[in-house]
Amino acid sequence: MNFVIKISKPGFDVLTAQNKDLSFSSELATHSIYQVLNVSNQPGSSQIIINHNLGYIPKVWVYFVDPNSSNSYRRVPFDDGSVVIDYYITTSKIEIYCNDFYNSNRVFNITVIIFNRSV
Amino acid sequence: MKIKISKPGVDVLAATSPNDFYLNSDYPLLKIHSYGTFTHFTGGGNTVIYHNLGYKPYVIVFSQAIWWDSSLGDWIITNEYYQHDWTNLGATYWSWGNTYVYDDRIEISVGDTYSNKHFIHGFYYIFKEQV
Numbered sequence: 525m526n527f528v529i530k531i532s533k534p535g536f537d538v539l540t541a542q543n544k545d546l547s548f549s550s551e552l553a554t555h556s557i558y559q560v561l562n563v564s565n566q567p568g569s570s571q572i573i574i575n576h577n578l579g580y581i582p583k584v585w586v587y588f589v590d591p592n593s594s595n596s597y598r599r600v601p602f603d604d605g606s607v608v609i610d611y612y613i614t615t616s617k618i619e620i621y622c623n624d625f626y627n628s629n630r631v632f633n634i635t636v637i638i639f640n641r642s643v
Numbered sequence: 644m645k646i647k648i649s650k651p652g653v654d655v656l657a658a659t660s661p662n663d664f665y666l667n668s669d670y671p672l673l674k675i676h677s678y679g680t681f682t683h684f685t686g687g688g689n690t691v692i693y694h695n696l697g698y699k700p701y702v703i704v705f706s707q708a709i710w711w712d713s714s715l716g717d718w719i720i721t722n723e724y725y726q727h728d729w730t731n732l733g734a735t736y737w738s739w740g741n742t743y744v745y746d747d748r749i750e751i752s753v754g755d756t757y758s759n760k761h762f763i764h765g766f767y768y769i770f771k772e773q774v
Contacts, residue, residue, distance in 0.1 A: 529648070548666075550648045550665060550666065551665075552665065553650075553665050554665055554666055554672050554673075555672060555673040556661075556664075556666070556667060556670040556671065556672050556673075557670055557671050557672075557673065557772070558661050558670060578660070578661065578662070579660065580660070580662055582662070585701065585703075587701075587744070587774045590743060593743075595745060595746075596699070596743040596744055596745050596750075597699045597743075597744040597774050598728055598741070598742070598743065598744070599702070599703075599704075599726075599727055599728050599742060600728075601728070602728050603728075603730045603732065604730060604739075605730075605732060605737070635774050637701065637772075640661035640662055640664065640667070640670055641662060642662050
């Protein structure tokens with residue numbers, strides 16, 4: 525049986541609302557979260573590997589604790605000339621590379637959000 | 644009780660991959676706390692947007708990119724929007740778009756090391772989820 529579920533934003537008639545004015549539609553993909561992980565690199569190592577084994581390349585967001593202030597988070601990819609953090613996604617894993625060119629033993633605290641959607 | 648909606652062409656009862664669903668109540672959805680646009684002056688200071696969530700939320704921010712135009716010998720504002728954090732690194736001059744996420748606010752900084760005279764446009768989404 526095929527049917528459609530729609531929830532409109534406040535102030536919009538769900539029967540006539542355009543997609544941009546909906547909070548949910550069963551006809552449109554959503555951003556659902558598969559997994560959230562907090563990881564760190566080992567001192568002296570720039571690489572972090574996370575195995576997700578989903579069999580497809582998922583959408584991923586990566587944040588890290590600001591190296592200049594633990595009170596704030598920054599978004600990856602990041603490059604300020606001395607600290608460079610980047611990541612690669614494959615069908616089985618996420619590889620994160622974090623480098624401080626002035627402190628090779630620096631430890632980065634990183635949050636990885638893996639979404640169910642493929643890229 | 645679970646609610647699942649599969650993608651078109653996928654049998655919801657047979658689907659197994661998380662990527663097969665438009666909605667699966669086993670997995671939480673991103674929920675938007677607030678969103679909007681901003682104008683930022685590259686001459687100094689941060690643009691501050693308060694969320695008052697009491698924790699550091701997921702955030703995505705885009706702003707117009709600043710590029711060095713060698714024919715003009717000056718920085719120019721492009722119509723391209725880059726997701727923060729971005730940096731254009733040159734041998735002498737840089738441009739950047741950075742966002743700092745705090746427990747009560749986000750602070751946005753966009754600028755370059757040379758002209759510092761532009762107004763740039765951007766937009767943001769702040770989500771309910773905690774980093």
